[in-house]
Amino acid sequence: MSEHTFFGYARPDGGVGVRNHPLVMATCDCAYEEAKRIAAAIPGAVCVGQFHGCGADPMIVRQLVGVAANPNVGAVLLVGLGCESITAELLGEGIRQRRPRLPLADVVIQRDGGSLRAIERGSRILRDMAAELAPQARQPFEIANLTVALQCGGSDVTSAMAANPALGMAVDRLVDAGATVIFSETVELSGTAHLLARRAATPAVAARIAAIIDDEVRRRRITGQPGRPLPQGNHDGGLTTIEEKALGNIMKSGSRPIQDVLEHSAQRLQRPAGPGLYLMDGTAWDVPSITQMVAVGAQVAVFTTGRGSTTGHAIVPVIKVTGNPSTYAHMADNMDVNAALIISGEASIAAVGDEIYKLVVRVASGQMPLAEALGFHDFQMFTRHPAVERLIRPCD
Amino acid sequence: MPNQPHPSAPLAIRMHPADNVAVVMSALAAGDSLRVVTEQGDACDRVDLATDLPLPYHKVALVDLPAGAEVLKYGEVIGRTTAPIARGAWVHLHNLASAVYWADEPNDADEAGERHA
Numbered sequence: 001m002s003e004h005t006f007f008g009y010a011r012p013d014g015g016v017g018v019r020n021h022p023l024v025m026a027t028c029d030c031a032y033e034e035a036k037r038i039a040a041a042i043p044g045a046v047c048v049g050q051f052h053g054c055g056a057d058p059m060i061v062r063q064l065v066g067v068a069a070n071p072n073v074g075a076v077l078l079v080g081l082g083c084e085s086i087t088a089e090l091l092g093e094g095i096r097q098r099r100p101r102l103p104l105a106d107v108v109i110q111r112d113g114g115s116l117r118a119i120e121r122g123s124r125i126l127r128d129m130a131a132e133l134a135p136q137a138r139q140p141f142e143i144a145n146l147t148v149a150l151q152c153g154g155s156d157v158t159s160a161m162a163a164n165p166a167l168g169m170a171v172d173r174l175v176d177a178g179a180t181v182i183f184s185e186t187v188e189l190s191g192t193a194h195l196l197a198r199r200a201a202t203p204a205v206a207a208r209i210a211a212i213i214d215d216e217v218r219r220r221r222i223t224g225q226p227g228r229p230l231p232q233g234n235h236d237g238g239l240t241t242i243e244e245k246a247l248g249n250i251m252k253s254g255s256r257p258i259q260d261v262l263e264h265s266a267q268r269l270q271r272p273a274g275p276g277l278y279l280m281d282g283t284a285w286d287v288p289s290i291t292q293m294v295a296v297g298a299q300v301a302v303f304t305t306g307r308g309s310t311t312g313h314a315i316v317p318v319i320k321v322t323g324n325p326s327t328y329a330h331m332a333d334n335m336d337v338n339a340a341l342i343i344s345g346e347a348s349i350a351a352v353g354d355e356i357y358k359l360v361v362r363v364a365s366g367q368m369p370l371a372e373a374l375g376f377h378d379f380q381m382f383t384r385h386p387a388v389e390r391l392i393r394p395c396d
Numbered sequence: 397m398p399n400q401p402h403p404s405a406p407l408a409i410r411m412h413p414a415d416n417v418a419v420v421m422s423a424l425a426a427g428d429s430l431r432v433v434t435e436q437g438d439a440c441d442r443v444d445l446a447t448d449l450p451l452p453y454h455k456v457a458l459v460d461l462p463a464g465a466e467v468l469k470y471g472e473v474i475g476r477t478t479a480p481i482a483r484g485a486w487v488h489l490h491n492l493a494s495a496v497y498w499a500d501e502p503n504d505a506d507e508a509g510e511r512h513a
Contacts, residue, residue, distance in 0.1 A: 156453055157419055157453035157454075158453060160470075161409070161411075161419070161453075190494070190496045190497065191472070191473065191474070191494075191495070191496050192472075195472070217496060217497065220497065235488070235489060236451060237451075237453060238419065238451065238452070238453035238454040238455065240455070240474070240475065240487070240488050240489055240492045241474050241475040241492060241493065241494040241495075241496075242494050242496060242497055243472070243473065243474045243475055243494060243495065243496060244469060244474035244475070247469070247470045247472055247474065343421075
């Protein structure tokens with residue numbers, strides 16, 4: 001096996017899965033308890049829900065469809081209550097358009113006779129789905145079939161000195177091998193538009209990068225959010241201002257051209273149009289940020305953390321990289337890559353970048369990073385308030 | 397170099413030649429003598445600490461900075477000083493604020509100062 005090959009699941013309707021999840025998706029929070037019971041009945045099943053009400057918020061609907069259509073998903077059971085506007089039917093139509101051959105079924109609690117009957121019916125359906133997925137075999141694929149999400153969380157100054165520069169080198173190699181890579185966290189680009197503009201594929205992309213950063217400032221001013229958008233752990237770890245954090249954050253995106261800004265709005269959830277590096281206009285909160293990138297096709301996430309984040313994700317394996325020597329020493333159970341060796345002078349940035357690249361390939365082939373081995377199925381969704389969007393863009 | 401500190405002296409890293417702050421690699425006390433090196437590890441300065449630096453990876457000023465001055469790290473502006481900062485002093489929330497967010501509002505300086513005092 002070459003270092004440019006991984007073993008994944010062929011999806012006849014497009015893409016390659018690095019996992020083969022039977023997914024139970026609650027369409028609204030009212031169906032989440034039943035959805036969890038159904039998933040718990042079948043080993044290996046993954047359950048997700050959303051907690052933004054039952055109205056058909058277009059940002060949530062597109063995101064749920066994108067998550068269910070992610071190539072890591074091998075089968076989907078939708079669980080609805082019955083009186084919600086985000087119905088199993090609505091989501092099912094969207095999923096069918098994206099993945100016409102994906103095994104897909106639904107359980108609706110009001111239609112199917114209450115909780116216990118819905119759980120029984122759902123468990124039988126999911127059992128059969130899991131049984132069908134089990135014999136499917138991994139096949140070799142080129143790295144060009146991978147989309148990798150980048151995230152940082154619980155950042156400190158070691159993220160900028162070690163973990164993010166090392167990840168940036170891995171990202172350059174992934175892009176050069178034809179992969180797609182997505183970074184996000186718009187608020188954490190503050191003060192770096194001039195640097196990112198130099199890497200924009202076109203002047204229009206450069207203008208768009210500046211615009212999303214400006215919009216985020218206006219969004220925060222309009223909503224009266226604190227002027228110091230950094231959590232305390234960032235401050236304790238030596239990060240004083242958002243610009244300082246952002247300069248470290250963008251190091252993880254490497255040096256290759258930024259092909260486009262991916263929009264996630266009420267109008268649109270934009271997927272990468274081809275290979276290369278993309279910037280998603282997304283939230284900086286770790287778990288929903290990864291969900292946004294999953295919803296546009298990411299199959300693996302690499303997550304740098306100085307302070308020590310432990311989160312995984314329901315749909316994608318999450319590789320944890322720390323640059324902080326004491327975090328690695330205290331939390332080795334949660335850290336897949338020890339970039340702190342850069343701080344202690346025991347490894348070069350290039351060597352750790354090489355380790356990250358190779359681990360991405362192995363994880364794509366099935367190796368479990370620690371958060372996945374611990375069974376951490378973190379899942380949150382992201383949306384924006386329509387009134388705030390009207391205020392920052394009154395002319396749209 | 398005018399004054400070469402002992403090779404085992406505590407270390408600070410200046411991330412870019414244009415920077416007016418450096419990153420300390422350990423918690424330090426006022427009076428400690430710091431060896432400042434470039435990212436490549438070459439000695440470039442020596443600073444006696446004017447204040448405590450209670451946490452690793454925090455910033456020390458390499459020059460005297462008046463209030464309102466741009467603070468440079470990685471060769472880029474990371475904010476403006478909200479008070480004069482002496483060479484050798486801790487640079488953090490009590491004397492540095494973002495130039496992007498709420499630059500017109502006072503920073504809650506005492507909060508950080510008290511916590512780390």
